[in-house]
Amino acid sequence: MGVVVGPRVIDAGASLLSVLISPVAVAAGYPSPAQDYFDGRIDLNEHLIKDVTSTYVVRVSGDSMEGAGISDGDELIVNRALEPVDGSVVVAVLDGELTIKRLRITGVGVVLQAENPAYPDIRVPSLSDLVVWGVATRCLHVV
Amino acid sequence: MSKPAVMRHMPQTAHVDVNCFYASAERAFDPSLEGRPVIVLSNNDGCAVTRSPEAKALGIAMGEPWFKLAPRAKQWGLVALSSNYELYGDISARVMELLGRYSAWLEVYSIDEAFLGVKGTPDELLALGRDMKATVRGNVGVPVCVIIAPTKTLAKLANKWAKNNPGFDGVCHWDSVPAADRESLMRRLSVIEIWGVATRLTKRLNALGIHSILDLSRADPVMIRDRFSVVMMRTVLELQGTPCIPMEEERIGRDQLIFSRSFATPITTAAGIRQVMSVYGQQASARLAKHGLQAKVLTAFAGTSHFNPKDTSYPSVRVPLPMPTADPVILTKAAHALLPRICEGIRYARAGIMVTDLRPSGNQAPLALFENPHEERHVGALLEDITRRYGRGSIGLGHGGIRGGPDWTMKRDMLSPRYTTHWDELPLVKAA
Numbered sequence: 001m002g003v004v005v006g007p008r009v010i011d012a013g014a015s016l017l018s019v020l021i022s023p024v025a026v027a028a029g030y031p032s033p034a035q036d037y038f039d040g041r042i043d044l045n046e047h048l049i050k051d052v053t054s055t056y057v058v059r060v061s062g063d064s065m066e067g068a069g070i071s072d073g074d075e076l077i078v079n080r081a082l083e084p085v086d087g088s089v090v091v092a093v094l095d096g097e098l099t100i101k102r103l104r105i106t107g108v109g110v111v112l113q114a115e116n117p118a119y120p121d122i123r124v125p126s127l128s129d130l131v132v133w134g135v136a137t138r139c140l141h142v143v
Numbered sequence: 144m145s146k147p148a149v150m151r152h153m154p155q156t157a158h159v160d161v162n163c164f165y166a167s168a169e170r171a172f173d174p175s176l177e178g179r180p181v182i183v184l185s186n187n188d189g190c191a192v193t194r195s196p197e198a199k200a201l202g203i204a205m206g207e208p209w210f211k212l213a214p215r216a217k218q219w220g221l222v223a224l225s226s227n228y229e230l231y232g233d234i235s236a237r238v239m240e241l242l243g244r245y246s247a248w249l250e251v252y253s254i255d256e257a258f259l260g261v262k263g264t265p266d267e268l269l270a271l272g273r274d275m276k277a278t279v280r281g282n283v284g285v286p287v288c289v290i291i292a293p294t295k296t297l298a299k300l301a302n303k304w305a306k307n308n309p310g311f312d313g314v315c316h317w318d319s320v321p322a323a324d325r326e327s328l329m330r331r332l333s334v335i336e337i338w339g340v341a342t343r344l345t346k347r348l349n350a351l352g353i354h355s356i357l358d359l360s361r362a363d364p365v366m367i368r369d370r371f372s373v374v375m376m377r378t379v380l381e382l383q384g385t386p387c388i389p390m391e392e393e394r395i396g397r398d399q400l401i402f403s404r405s406f407a408t409p410i411t412t413a414a415g416i417r418q419v420m421s422v423y424g425q426q427a428s429a430r431l432a433k434h435g436l437q438a439k440v441l442t443a444f445a446g447t448s449h450f451n452p453k454d455t456s457y458p459s460v461r462v463p464l465p466m467p468t469a470d471p472v473i474l475t476k477a478a479h480a481l482l483p484r485i486c487e488g489i490r491y492a493r494a495g496i497m498v499t500d501l502r503p504s505g506n507q508a509p510l511a512l513f514e515n516p517h518e519e520r521h522v523g524a525l526l527e528d529i530t531r532r533y534g535r536g537s538i539g540l541g542h543g544g545i546r547g548g549p550d551w552t553m554k555r556d557m558l559s560p561r562y563t564t565h566w567d568e569l570p571l572v573k574a575a
Binding site for chain 1: 175283
């Protein structure tokens with residue numbers, strides 16, 4: 001419930017620095033053999049964020065998306081630049097609130113589905129009647 | 144438009160600005176604010192500095208004090224918010240980064256506006272403007288207005304007009320606007336409204352029969368230079384469509400950093416001001432270090448409220464630093480030079496420091512003999528690291544380090560979450 005991942009897990013500044021500055025101390029005359037192979041540490045930003053200008057992190061409140069592996073308190077990475085398609089997990093504006101749903105685009109209309117049988121589907125006449133705030137791309141879940 | 148072929152590919156200037164920036168940034172994360180009157184208040188929740196169109200329609204004026212509006216807010220359904228600088232700063236950076244992808248030639252003019260160099264046929268430029276508008280709105284989430292004109296002055300001039308004219312739908316290509324419409328706009332606007340023309344000059348212009356912007360655009364540039372200045376001549380040329388004001392791409396180097404706030408409750412003692420100066424000295428140090436800069440000059444100042452015309456006091460002191468530095472101890476000590484000028488008992492409403500004459504650190508390494516001892520021990524970096532880990536105010540030098548002490552920090556009672564900069568304030572999405 002509402003577990004907060006510390007801000008230091010994803011550190012935007014660290015990755016750049018670690019590329020610029022070799023982690024291996026260089027003593028004159030004894031270059032480390034590993035140095036030539038070091039291209040920087042694994043960078044979570046690079047992995048999780050395709051475009052920094054359009055990506056936001058939001059927090060999930062509620063259990064209606066449990067079936068999609070998205071739990072109460074999880075953080076979602078949302079990219080506003082992505083085109084929502086059938087099957088996308090989207091953040092949509094419903095009654096003035098940011099709401100997370102599975103988007104279904106079918107021949108007969110558009111449906112916002114919960115991934116929990118306790119919550120009913122919401123039918124929308126067409127995609128243009130819906131304000132999609134962004135498309136969720138990743139879920140950060142504490143295990 | 145039939146234009147000579149050579150004219151079509153002249154470089155043009157795009158002026159892009161976010162509509163009602165602060166209010167729009169708030170709406171991007173709280174859709175319930177859409178369609179409602181929203182105002183954002185200045186420091187200390189003083190007065191309205193941003194008004195949504197709905198708030199303007201209620202007759203709320205720019206700068207109207209909150210205490211006057213508060214009693215009627217409920218009846219109006221008015222939403223008032225404190226300035227969420229963390230949010231606005233991040234949204235601004237996103238907008239600017241995105242705009243930078245459209246042109247190698249970007250000048251960030253203020254937190255919510257920028258100039259870009261663009262090229263193309265009128266149709267291409269209009270398409271480019273529409274794409275910028277749609278992409279900033281879609282990707283970042285805020286609405287912008289784009290004006291593309293031959294010069295910066297014309298682009299800026301047309302901004303308000305294009306914004307208030309729904310026919311443009313937020314994108315205007317100046318040269319494609321019928322000449323009669325352009326002239327009628329320039330005839331309607333007084334020279335006062337032009338970018339860069341000071342009020343005192345308008346009287347002298349009026350004496351020459353120059354009243355409207357159209358009059359000025361038809362003046363002889365050489366006569367204007369002789370009677371006024373080169374600056375004014377450039378304005379005339381720019382109005383005539385000749386670019387004269389170059390893009391400023393990078394301001395760091397001769398820029399300045401200012402740390403200044405109004406106090407929630409006035410400070411009446413030198414000891415109180417001393418504490419303020421200590422905090423700003425450390426903030427300036429941290430910011431300089433972050434940008435890899437050192438300052439040569441520090442200016443410290445304080446002032447009484449404009450609303451309190453008696454007992455005014457505006458002490459200020461300029462301290463040349465012994466060597467370029469970002470050292471918190473030296474900066475704080477320099478800022479304390481203001482203290483002897485503080486009159487005990489006077490109600491100071493604001494204070495601040497400014498560091499100027501900035502240069503990249505490590506450009507010319509001083510001889511070890513002259514290197515100051517605190518810098519060597521990395522006091523600044525240590526303070527910054529602890530602050531980052533344990534929060535602002537957890538550690539500090541001298542008087543700046545007193546936790547819970549300062550009661551002068553900014554009042555922000557109606558602050559929205561800092562959605563994009565703090566893990567514990569992320570926007571909530573409902574899964575229900």
